[in-house]
Amino acid sequence: MKITDTIYQVDDVFGGTFVLVGEQYLSLVDTGVPGSEGKVFALIESLGRKPGDLKHILLTHSDGDHIGCLPALVEATGAAVYAQRDEAEVIAGTRQSRGGSFVQKPVKVSRVVAEGDVLALHGGIQVIESFGHTVGHVCYYLLSEKALIVGDCLVNLEGLSGSIPKYTYNAEQAVATVKKLAALGPDSPCFGHGPANVGGAAAALALLRDRVSA
Ligand SMILES: [Zn+2]
Numbered sequence: 001m002k003i004t005d006t007i008y009q010v011d012d013v014f015g016g017t018f019v020l021v022g023e024q025y026l027s028l029v030d031t032g033v034p035g036s037e038g039k040v041f042a043l044i045e046s047l048g049r050k051p052g053d054l055k056h057i058l059l060t061h062s063d064g065d066h067i068g069c070l071p072a073l074v075e076a077t078g079a080a081v082y083a084q085r086d087e088a089e090v091i092a093g094t095r096q097s098r099g100g101s102f103v104q105k106p107v108k109v110s111r112v113v114a115e116g117d118v119l120a121l122h123g124g125i126q127v128i129e130s131f132g133h134t135v136g137h138v139c140y141y142l143l144s145e146k147a148l149i150v151g152d153c154l155v156n157l158e159g160l161s162g163s164i165p166k167y168t169y170n171a172e173q174a175v176a177t178v179k180k181l182a183a184l185g186p187d188s189p190c191f192g193h194g195p196a197n198v199g200g201a202a203a204a205l206a207l208l209r210d211r212v213s214a
Contacts, residue, residue: 003018003147003188003190003196003198004142004145004147004188004198005145006020006021006022006122006142006144006145006147007019007020007021007142007145007147007149007188007190007196008020008021008043008047009190009196010032010036010039010040010043011039011043012039013032013033013036013039013040014032014033014036014065015030015031015032015033015036015063015065015066015068015192015193016030016032016066016149016151016190016191016192016193017029017030017031017032017036017039017040018030018149018190019040019043019044019047019054020121020122020142021047021049022121022122025053025054025055025056026044026049026053026054026055026056027054027055027056027057027058027121027122028040028054028056028057028058028073028079029057029058029059029060029140029149030058030059030060030066030067030149030151030192031057031059031066031067031068031069031070031073032065032066032068032069033064033065033068033069034064034068034069034072035068035069036068036069037069037072037073037076040054040069040073041076051076051077052077054073054077054079055077055079055080056079056080056082056121057070057073057074057079057080057081057082058082058083058113058119058125058140058149059081059082059083059087059091059109060137060138060139060140060149060150060151060152060153060192061084061087061133061134061136061137061138061151061152062083062087062090062091062097062103062134063097063134063152063167064097065192066151066152066192067091067103067107070091070107071105071107074107080110080111081107081108081109081110081111082109082110082111082112082113082119083109083112083113083136083138084112084113084114084127084129084136084137084138085112085114085136086134086135086136087134087135087136087137087138088109088112088136090103091103091106091107091109092106092107092108092109093106094106098134098135098169113127113138114127114129115127115128115129115138118143119140122142122144123142123143123144124142124143124144125140125141125142125143126140126141126143127139127140127141128140128141128148128180128181128184130150130151130153130177130180130181131169131170131173131174131176131177132153132162132163132168132169132170132171132172132173132174132175132176132177133151133152133153133163133167133168133169133174133177134152134169135169135170137151137152137153137177138151139151139153139181141184141186145187145188146186146187146188147186147187147188147189147190148181148184148186148188148189148190149189149190150181150189150190150191150192151192152164152167152191152192152193153174153177153178153181154178154181154189154191154205154208155191155192155193155194156189156191156193156194156195156196156197157193157194160197160204160205160207160208161208162174162175162177162178162208162212163177175212175213178205178208178209178212179209179212179213181205182202182205182206182208182209183209185202185205185206186201186202186205187199187200187201187202188201189201189205
C-alpha cells in the first residue's frame with residue numbers, strides 16, 4: 001500500500017514493514033515477523049523492481065516482529081543493516097532481548113546509528129532516539145516528506161497512544177518519547193501497529209502529549 005511518494009507499506013505483515021523507493025536503490029524499515037520475506041519481495045516486484053535492489057535495512061528495535069525475517073532478507077539481498085547500538089547487540093546475538101532470550105539467527109549490523117545522525121538515503125533520513133519501548137528504540141524521519149517511521153514507540157490501534165504499557169521497557173522514557181515526537185510534529189507517522197496517518201498528524205500528536213502529561 002502506498003503511504004507517500006517514497007514510502008510503501010507491505011500489506012498484512014505483523015510488525016509494520018515499509019519499503020522506501022529510490023531511483024537507484026530501495027530501503028526497508030523493519031522486517032515483520034519471520035516468514036514475511038515473500039510479501040516484502042512481492043511488493044518490491046509489484047513496483048517493477050528486483051529484490052536485489054534492496055540495499056539498506058533500517059531497524060527501529062530488536063523485537064521479533066520487527067527483525068523476524070532479517071536473516072532471510074540479508075541472505076537473499078546482502079543489504080546493509082542499520083540499528084542503534086544496544087539493539088544491534090541483541091540482533092547480533094551478543095545481548096539478551098528484554099524478554100531474556102538470545103536471537104536464534106544472529107545478524108551483523110553494518111552501521112550503528114545514534115541520535116542526530118542523518119543517513120544519506122532518500123534525501124536524508126534523521127535518526128531519532130525514542131527509548132522506552134525497548135532500551136535503544138529509534139525512529140527514522142524522512143525529512144523530504146516529514147514522514148516518521150515510529151516502530152512501536154507510538155501505536156495506532158485504538159486511537160493514538162504511546163508504547164503499550166505491558167510491552168514497555170521503561171515507562172518514564174516512553175512518556176518522554178511521546179513529548180519529544182510531539183515537539184517534532186511529523187506530518188505522517190507510520191506505525192508498527194495500526195494504520196499510518198498521512199498528512200496533518202501533528203495536532204493528534206499534540207493531543208496525545210497533553211494526555212500523557214496530565
Ligand atoms: Zn512491534
